[in-house]
Amino acid sequence: MALPGDPVMLLSVVNLKLRDFYPTLDALCDDLGADKAALCAKLAAIGYEYDPQQNRFK
Numbered sequence: 001m002a003l004p005g006d007p008v009m010l011l012s013v014v015n016l017k018l019r020d021f022y023p024t025l026d027a028l029c030d031d032l033g034a035d036k037a038a039l040c041a042k043l044a045a046i047g048y049e050y051d052p053q054q055n056r057f058k
Contacts, residue, residue: 001032003039007046014039015056025050 004010014028022028029036040050048057 003032003034007042010039011043011046011048011057014043018055018057022055024052024055 004013017028017032018025022031025036025039028034029039043049043057050057
């Protein structure tokens, strides 16, 4: 599955997948073949960081 390019849509899709399907960001990235650093950078650009305790970007 290709992740959305728009950062706001990306945030929504990633948080939904983290909530419903993946126990960690690493698991999501491994399964979807996503670059973790690029994903985090794209979401950091709109003010979101991954919280491993809550397993979501906030």
